[in-house]
Amino acid sequence: MIEARGLTKHYGDKTAVHDLSFQVRPGVVTGFLGPNGSGKSTTMRMILGLDTPSAGEVTVSGRPYRQLPNAPRHVGALLDAKAVHGGRSARQHLMCLAQLAGVPARRVDDVLGMVGLREVAGKRSKNFSLGMGQRLGIAAALLGDPQVLLFDEPVNGLDPEGIHWVRNLMRGLASEGRTVFVSSHLMSEMALTADHLIVIGRGQLMADLSVREFIARNSTAYALVRTPAEDGAAQKLTAALGEAGGQVAGGPDGALRVTGLELPRISDIAHAADVRLWELSPHSASLEEAYMRLTQGAVDYRSTQDPRGGPAQPQPYGGAPVAGGGPVPAGAPFAPPNPYAGPPAPAHNPYAAPNPAPNPAPNPYAVPQPAQQPAPQPVAAMPPQPVSPPAAQQVAAVPAQAADPQTQTPPQTPPRPEAPGAPAAAAGARPTAEKPTDAEDA
Numbered sequence: 001m002i003e004a005r006g007l008t009k010h011y012g013d014k015t016a017v018h019d020l021s022f023q024v025r026p027g028v029v030t031g032f033l034g035p036n037g038s039g040k041s042t043t044m045r046m047i048l049g050l051d052t053p054s055a056g057e058v059t060v061s062g063r064p065y066r067q068l069p070n071a072p073r074h075v076g077a078l079l080d081a082k083a084v085h086g087g088r089s090a091r092q093h094l095m096c097l098a099q100l101a102g103v104p105a106r107r108v109d110d111v112l113g114m115v116g117l118r119e120v121a122g123k124r125s126k127n128f129s130l131g132m133g134q135r136l137g138i139a140a141a142l143l144g145d146p147q148v149l150l151f152d153e154p155v156n157g158l159d160p161e162g163i164h165w166v167r168n169l170m171r172g173l174a175s176e177g178r179t180v181f182v183s184s185h186l187m188s189e190m191a192l193t194a195d196h197l198i199v200i201g202r203g204q205l206m207a208d209l210s211v212r213e214f215i216a217r218n219s220t221a222y223a224l225v226r227t228p229a230e231d232g233a234a235q236k237l238t239a240a241l242g243e244a245g246g247q248v249a250g251g252p253d254g255a256l257r258v259t260g261l262e263l264p265r266i267s268d269i270a271h272a273a274d275v276r277l278w279e280l281s282p283h284s285a286s287l288e289e290a291y292m293r294l295t296q297g298a299v300d301y302r303s304t305q306d307p308r309g310g311p312a313q314p315q316p317y318g319g320a321p322v323a324g325g326g327p328v329p330a331g332a333p334f335a336p337p338n339p340y341a342g343p344p345a346p347a348h349n350p351y352a353a354p355n356p357a358p359n360p361a362p363n364p365y366a367v368p369q370p371a372q373q374p375a376p377q378p379v380a381a382m383p384p385q386p387v388s389p390p391a392a393q394q395v396a397a398v399p400a401q402a403a404d405p406q407t408q409t410p411p412q413t414p415p416r417p418e419a420p421g422a423p424a425a426a427a428g429a430r431p432t433a434e435k436p437t438d439a440e441d442a
């Protein structure tokens with residue numbers, strides 16, 4: 001179990017992590033999500049004793065990492081796969097770590113086999129591809145057969161086979177009762193790997209929910225209804241569904257999107273209205289859609305080509321409704337407004353190739369455009385975080401970075417990996433230079 005309580009980290013006047021409280025439980029894979037720069041790596045470094053919290057604390061199995069007896073046997077981590085002495089072979093690198101942690105040498109060959117590097121175990125790691133380096137980092141994390149595992153972007157650079165392997169590895173480790181905490185930007189992969197999610201934005205907790213609940217809260221399921229292209233069929237059904245309390249929007253593909261009515265009810269209404277149905281299917285959002293909806297107001301780095309670009313609007317603390325809660329607003333039956341949202345999401349895909357014959361039909365799924373962007377409100381104080389484990393939760397607001405009075409701390413030197421005995425794969429610290437021997441490449 002990993003437990004953070006009020007975890008905060010300032011780098012000079014920059015607040016990387018603010019008042020973060022969460023638990024990572026054993027037996028499940030917990031995904032750690034957040035936009036670039038939201039504080040995931042900083043949080044992981046604090047868990048591993050590589051950064052010292054400015055406030056709050058984080059414990060692993062009830063103790064701060066540095067107080068764990070033989071920590072590398074208890075916690076394995078992959079933070080930076082490049083934190084390897086390039087002149088050493090994969091086997092030498094793991095041997096060094098094994099000696100430091102008191103792990104038997106035979107375990108090195110075991111983990112080399114597990115990660116698929118046995119054939120190249122004698123090669124210098126500086127010649128490794130990105131994916132091979134990731135595998136070596138994962139091998140280092142597994143070396144001590146730890147009960148708690150942290151992986152920062154473990155599938156970075158892996159081929160599809162490797163991604164599949166990592167997915168099964170994570171799930172297997174969790175099924176053995178271990179605590180598995182993994183960050184990733186690959187939402188499709190997280191949807192397949194993680195059971196639970198902790199989502200942060202600008203250093204603050206945004207959601208602490210099961211994957212299923214996270215998607216349900218941050219998207220609206222709807223029924224897709226397709227009628228024959230007969231005169232008036234769609235209009236007739238739209239009117240009947242509306243009378244029954246449903247909310248209906250047409251799409252550019254001619255299908256209707258219906259919320260507020262169960263599928264069997266829609267079928268009955270269509271039957272009573274004498275409208276044949278060609279399709280009646282449930283549609284639920286993907287993790288990626290739900291994640292984008294939740295975090296769109298907490299993204300710091302956006303392309304100038306993205307219509308949502310521009311300076312991020314400070315978000316007020318507190319007061320915002322919980323995403324996904326409340327009634328579906330009129331005019332946007334499939335997309336409840338995102339309380340974190342700055343500029344609304346574009347109604348079209350900004351990344352798509354230009355359409356030579358754009359469809360003029362408005363996108364009914366777009367977040368409604370507010371008449372005027374509200375002026376940023378001054379930030380007063382942090383609201384109490386409703387963190388009361390084990391209740392799953394979703395937190396209401398993302399903080400404005402500069403407005404927190406706690407950020408006004410005097411500048412401090414950016415921390416360096418500082419924990420003796422911290423996991424070498426995680427430390428980002430390169431061992432002192434050693435002269436490589438060509439024989440190592442044999």
Ligand SMILES: Nc1ncnc2c1ncn2[C@@H]1O[C@H](COP(=O)(O)OP(=O)(O)OP(=O)(O)O)[C@@H](O)[C@H]1O
Pocket residue numbers: 011014015016034035036037038039040041042043414415
């Ligand atoms: N040593 C440091 N000194 C100063 N600022 C830092 C330091 N480490 C991180 N930061 C800042 O803290 C914020 C959080 O960074 P962090 O690397 O934790 O984010 P992240 O969520 O892991 O991002 P990414 O998804 O891009 O890896 C960023 O604004 C970053 O610039």
